Amino acid sequence: MPPSETAGSTPLLEVDDLRTYFHTRTGVAKAVDGVSFDLTAAETLGLVGESGCGKSVTALSIMRLVSDPPGKIEGGAIRINGRELLDLSDDEMCAVRGNDVAMIFQEPMTSLNPVITCGRQIAEAVELHQDVSRSEAHNRAVEMLRLVGIAAPEQRANEYPHQLSGGMRQRVMIAMGLSCNPQILIADEPTTALDVTVQAQIMELLQRLQEELGMAILLITHDLGVVAETTDRAAVMYAGGIVESAATEMLFANPRHPYTQGLIRSIPELDTDQTRLDIIPGTVPDLRRLPVGCRFQSRCPLVDEHCREAAPPLVETDEGHQTACWKANG
Amino acid sequence: MAEPTPLLTTVGLTKHFAVNKSRWGKEIGQVRAVDGISLAVHSGETLGIVGESGCGKTTLGRLILRLIEPTSGQISFAGTNISDMSGVKMRAIRRKIQIIFQDPYSSLNPRMTVHKIVAQGIVTHGLAKGKAVGERVAQLLEMVGLPANAARRYPHEFSGGQRQRIGIARALAVEPEFIVADEPVSALDVSVQAQIVNLLQDIQSEMGLTFMFIAHDLSVVRHISDRVAVMYLGKIVELASKEALYSDPSHPYTRALLSAVPVTNPKKRRERIILTGDIPNPADIPSGCPFHPRCAERQVQCETTVPQLTDIGDGRQVACLLRQPAASSPPAKSPQAKEEQD
Numbered sequence: 001m002p003p004s005e006t007a008g009s010t011p012l013l014e015v016d017d018l019r020t021y022f023h024t025r026t027g028v029a030k031a032v033d034g035v036s037f038d039l040t041a042a043e044t045l046g047l048v049g050e051s052g053c054g055k056s057v058t059a060l061s062i063m064r065l066v067s068d069p070p071g072k073i074e075g076g077a078i079r080i081n082g083r084e085l086l087d088l089s090d091d092e093m094c095a096v097r098g099n100d101v102a103m104i105f106q107e108p109m110t111s112l113n114p115v116i117t118c119g120r121q122i123a124e125a126v127e128l129h130q131d132v133s134r135s136e137a138h139n140r141a142v143e144m145l146r147l148v149g150i151a152a153p154e155q156r157a158n159e160y161p162h163q164l165s166g167g168m169r170q171r172v173m174i175a176m177g178l179s180c181n182p183q184i185l186i187a188d189e190p191t192t193a194l195d196v197t198v199q200a201q202i203m204e205l206l207q208r209l210q211e212e213l214g215m216a217i218l219l220i221t222h223d224l225g226v227v228a229e230t231t232d233r234a235a236v237m238y239a240g241g242i243v244e245s246a247a248t249e250m251l252f253a254n255p256r257h258p259y260t261q262g263l264i265r266s267i268p269e270l271d272t273d274q275t276r277l278d279i280i281p282g283t284v285p286d287l288r289r290l291p292v293g294c295r296f297q298s299r300c301p302l303v304d305e306h307c308r309e310a311a312p313p314l315v316e317t318d319e320g321h322q323t324a325c326w327k328a329n330g
Numbered sequence: 331m332a333e334p335t336p337l338l339t340t341v342g343l344t345k346h347f348a349v350n351k352s353r354w355g356k357e358i359g360q361v362r363a364v365d366g367i368s369l370a371v372h373s374g375e376t377l378g379i380v381g382e383s384g385c386g387k388t389t390l391g392r393l394i395l396r397l398i399e400p401t402s403g404q405i406s407f408a409g410t411n412i413s414d415m416s417g418v419k420m421r422a423i424r425r426k427i428q429i430i431f432q433d434p435y436s437s438l439n440p441r442m443t444v445h446k447i448v449a450q451g452i453v454t455h456g457l458a459k460g461k462a463v464g465e466r467v468a469q470l471l472e473m474v475g476l477p478a479n480a481a482r483r484y485p486h487e488f489s490g491g492q493r494q495r496i497g498i499a500r501a502l503a504v505e506p507e508f509i510v511a512d513e514p515v516s517a518l519d520v521s522v523q524a525q526i527v528n529l530l531q532d533i534q535s536e537m538g539l540t541f542m543f544i545a546h547d548l549s550v551v552r553h554i555s556d557r558v559a560v561m562y563l564g565k566i567v568e569l570a571s572k573e574a575l576y577s578d579p580s581h582p583y584t585r586a587l588l589s590a591v592p593v594t595n596p597k598k599r600r601e602r603i604i605l606t607g608d609i610p611n612p613a614d615i616p617s618g619c620p621f622h623p624r625c626a627e628r629q630v631q632c633e634t635t636v637p638q639l640t641d642i643g644d645g646r647q648v649a650c651l652l653r654q655p656a657a658s659s660p661p662a663k664s665p666q667a668k669e670e671q672d
Contacts, residue, residue, distance in 0.1 A: 050519035165608040195382035195546065197605045200590035204604055222519065225592030229599070252594050266524035268553035270591060271576060271598060277528055277553065280521035283489050 010082070011038035012216050013062070013101070013184055018076035020054075020061045023069060027288035031057040031071075033240035036314070039184065044210065044217040046231035046248065048224060050263075052284055053237040055220045059186045062218075063103050064093050080184070098129035102177040106189035108169035112161040119145070119157025122176045129180045144175035149205055167198035171205065178209065188220045203230055224267060228252050236260045239285055239295040242314055246321040256317055256328040258300050294326070302327045335409065336370035337540050338394065338427075338508055343367040343403035345389050349613055361613045363389040365564035366403070368639070371508070376534065376541040378555030378572070380548055380587070384612055386564040387544045388432075391510040394542065395429055396420065407508070425455050428501035432513035434493030438485040444471070444496055445481035451504040470499040474529060491522035495529065502533065510542045515550060527554055548591050552576050557645075560584045563612055563620040566639055570646035580648045582625045619651065627652055 020032040032054040039045050047055045060066045062078055064085060078085040080100050088096065097103075105111040113121055122141035126132060132140070138157070145153035148171040161169055170190060177185055187206065191199035207230060210217055219231055227234050228248060235245035236259065244257040255261045265278035282299040291297055294307040306326050314324040344366050349359040364386040371377045379387045392398045394405060396412065405413045412423050431437035438447055448467045452458050458466045464481075471480055474495040485493055494514060501509055511530065515523040527550060534541060545551050551558055552572050559569040560583065568581040579585045586603040593599055605624045610616055616623050622632040631651055639649040 050521060167608050195609070196548070196590045197382065197586060198608060199592075200602060200604055203592075204602075223592065224520070224594050228594040228596070229592045249596065252596075263520060264594060266521050267594065268524075268527070268549045269595070269598070270549050270552060270588070270593060274553065276531070277524040279524040279528060281525075283491060283522065284519075 012041045012081060013039040013218070014077070014079040014082075015058070015062065016077040016079070018058065018061055018078060019074040020057050020066055020071060021074050022071045024288070029287040030240050030290060031287060032061060033290075034076075035237070035240075035242055036076075037235050037242065037245065039216050039218055041183070041216055042210065042214045043233065044219055044231045046227035046234035047218060047220045047237060048222065048227050048234055049237035050222055050284065052239075052287065054240040055237050056188055058237075059103060059188050059218065059220055062101065062186060063097060064088075065103075095129070098125055098180040098182060100182055101184040101186060102180065102182040103186040103188060104170075104173045104177045104190055106192050108166065108173050108193070109161065111173060112169060114161055117158050117160055118164070118172045122157075122172070122179050125176050126179050140179060141175070144179045145172070147178070147209070148172075148175045150175075165198075166194055167201060170194060170202055174202075174205065174209070178213065178215070181213065182215060184216045184218065186218045186220070189222070190219075191226065192221070192223070199226075206230070224252075224264060236263070239290065240287060241295060241324065242322075243296065243324045244322065245314070246318075250318070250321055254318075254321075256321065256323040257296075257325045258302055258327070259296050262299075294324075296325075335373075337373040337408060338371040338542075339369070339406045340394070341368050341404045341406075343390070343393055343405060344401045345386075345393055345398065346401045359613050362564045362615055363612060364393060364400075365615075367564075367566055369559060369566065369569065371540055371542060373507075373540055374538055375556040376543050376554055378551035378558040379542060379544045379561060380546060380551050380558060381561035382546060382587075382609060384563075384609055385561040386612075387546075387561050388512055390561070391429065391512045391542060391544050394510055395424070395427055397429075421455075425451075425504045426507045428504065428506040428509050430494075430497050430501050430509060430511045430514045432516055434490050434497055434517060435485075437497055438493060440485055442484075443481065444476075444483055444485070444488075447485070447496060448481075448499045448503050451500065455504050457504065466503070467499075470503055473502065473533065474499045475525075489522075490518050491525060494518065494526050498526075498529065498533070502537070505537075506539070508540045508542070510544065512544045513546070514543075516545065516547065523550070530554065548576075548588060560587065563610065563615055565620065565649060566647070567621065567649045568647065569639070570644075574644060574646055580642070580646065580653050581621075581650050582627050582652075583621050586624075586626075619649075 016036050018032055018035045022029040022031055035058055049055045061073055073086060119138060119141040122144055123137035126137040126140045142153045142157050145156055150156050150168060150171055191202050194202060221227060231248045234248045234251050235242045238259050244260045255264055262280040266280060268277055280299050285298055293309050293311055297303045297307045312324045312326045314322045317323045317328055343364060345364040347361040347363055348357045349361060350357055367390060381387045393400050400413060404411055407423060445467050448470055449463050452463055452466055467481055468478055471478060476492060476495050515526050518526060543551060543554050555572050558572050558575045559566045562583050568584045579588050586605045589600040589603045607624050618634045619632045619637050622628045635651055637649045637651045639647045640654060641647050642653060642655050
């Protein structure tokens, strides 16, 4: 992927032809199949798609947290500042997590340990990744809780996750993720489990923290509204591959892939009356039995013979706008 | 606007759940899940109910079906009080009021074939016998867009969207008049969500159904509803036609809620009102107006006086002390409090 004109520097994170497959009894599910993108410093990249499109597996692959078996990174490269993560030993990878790249998850209740206080959980992460004493780590935890906007952080640090609301728990997750000053924060559906007013609080928090701390964010979500409002660039995934990627504004103003177009059209608008919603017919194909050719062929209104024979590559259709579609490329 | 007789009305409908924490089961508090809801749903319309988690919207839906018993208040269906109707009589009413659940995974019995799931209501209510049952099931499956051979299969063989179609076929099987749809598309992906929303609209116009559509997704609710009620902590804070509610929200909570929805079109973004804090614990509801701790426009009186849902004209009802019609209440002192009257 050639860097766009806005970013002259080398990318912070490069993902190149990543392939992560799951070997199940009923076949090989190609959850991530040839995904490439990059992320530059202080940028927010959105990875959008519906369930099962491979966006979370992409994130877990970057963290090298895909459980093996059944999952396996079959090929490709993941580089942070040019350093290949897939060649690192487990110990080396452990040092990368937290310090270089951290991840926050969708369900703050299940990703926090219910029997350890919030402060201790953050402090543990600090102790693991940085050479600090226990009390220094605790102070850092309190400082992080204050940073993410939790009132009375000294007291909250001694409380357990169940004593906090959903929004506060997600703040604790964010505090933990950022506690070692990572260059990259991967946020996997950080607001999906939250109500819309709390979601607005958390998204505002992430944007403020990014301005203050300057980390790059890889935001994974199924919510096109969230992507439109908070990201600089966005990549749309479908059945294990990126089908379109562009600057966010361009992507929504001028979507080129039939899937992106269908997705945007199928959301009802807040202020327009429509008699019927546009739909994408059919359902996502089984990842164990992907068709030859384009993955979207079974639901695409433009499909023809060529689409059923060869998979379209992700190529630049406009400056900084890439699309994987034979029809859009023509 | 001519007022037709409502198909369903609730008056002061209330459900308090007891909180028993002590070892001896002593009641230490109450969760006021639904707290004095009065509303009317007219025949053929879709009333949308929106609100965030814990606002009581699901409890409201279940109360209407009497799947849970109300603490107090009255429910009338087609002019008949059904709130304390018992046994056999209620069974006849249940045929007319059906529900579609949120989770298409847990609301279908995994050990029953689709035929059994859909046919159960038909048989229970004696709507068909023998061969006619199978024909009716086939007809229903076709109506919701499932293949005829689906009848012999089990729920796990279907995708989320298809399972939701099974749930819809089950609800339609007994020829209901009123359907409570409790977050019917929340568990589905956007592209499939649109398919189900369209299906619900089709069957509504074909069968002349009345819907109560409960959801937290404000844009889906706008799309499908005629009127919309916004709930907060067990109460309706605003109820209006969808056009009025979305173009000119009156209650401060409705305004904040609508402004918080992320939209894809940058030209259509509203100025965001970020609410401070979280939704209060429903077991410990703030005094006065339940929304006052988070409200940007709050006045001293809001901390003590509970606002009533009041008609402020144009069929719009608002529960806010600062939005009262000028005649009936002392004027609000705040200059930014807009008087909404016509």
